[in-house]
Amino acid sequence: AQDCQVANIQTMPDFDKSRYAGTWYAVGKKDPEGIFLIDNIVAQFTIDEDGKMTAKAVGKVNIFNNWELCAEMFGTFEETPESGKFRMKYWGISSYLQSGNDDHWVIDTDYDNYAVHYSCRLVDADGTCLDSYSLIFSRHPGGLRPEDQPIVTQKKMDLCLLGKYRRVEHTGFCPNNGFIAMQ
Numbered sequence: 001a002q003d004c005q006v007a008n009i010q011t012m013p014d015f016d017k018s019r020y021a022g023t024w025y026a027v028g029k030k031d032p033e034g035i036f037l038i039d040n041i042v043a044q045f046t047i048d049e050d051g052k053m054t055a056k057a058v059g060k061v062n063i064f065n066n067w068e069l070c071a072e073m074f075g076t077f078e079e080t081p082e083s084g085k086f087r088m089k090y091w092g093i094s095s096y097l098q099s100g101n102d103d104h105w106v107i108d109t110d111y112d113n114y115a116v117h118y119s120c121r122l123v124d125a126d127g128t129c130l131d132s133y134s135l136i137f138s139r140h141p142g143g144l145r146p147e148d149q150p151i152v153t154q155k156k157m158d159l160c161l162l163g164k165y166r167r168v169e170h171t172g173f174c175p176n177n178g179f180i181a182m183q
């Protein structure tokens with residue numbers, strides 16, 4: 001799928017949301033246009049009683065002219081005919097944080113170590129993506145295992161985003177406080 005057509009992007013076959021549940025540390029990211037989570041991004045996915053996936057996420061953001069704070073976000077996921085493709089409704093616990101409706105595609109995961117996420121916010125007239133973001137998740141805050149790196153690199157290529165990612169630092173800026181404990 002290297003024609004960069006959003007419609008041809010392959011997602012995880014037979015995606016299993018129960019195995020996906022739990023904590024994921026973002027270790028790499030490609031930013032969308034505008035304001036986004038900067039670093040210390042941790043997401044916690046949960047499957048509720050009726051089988052629906054929800055998530056909490058934290059991450060450092062810069063708002064109000066360089067005020068750094070830890071955004072605490074919630075997301076609910078609507079399933080689609082393709083198991084790896086979701087629609088995510090999201091909002092912040094504080095009103096000055098961002099809210100919206102994004103695609104949330106799981107491109108690939110082994111459930112135990114790595115996951116590649118992708119979201120295209122705006123498809124161009126030629127079918128390529130004009131505004132996307134993508135997160136590389138690891139179960140390990142320190143980064144990806146060496147054996148997972150070539151797989152993830154291949155997926156970055158498939159997404160036409162190779163070279164557009166930055167490392168996501170985990171410095172403890174966003175305490176795992178309430179949110180990991182709550183689950």
Ligand code: AZE
Nearest residue numbers: 035036043055057073074075090098
């Ligand atoms: C994601 C993991 C699953 C839950 C959520 C996620 C996305 C969160 C944002 C947050 C943006 C916040 C901003 C605040 C000022 C994909 C990380 C909710 C897009 C910009």
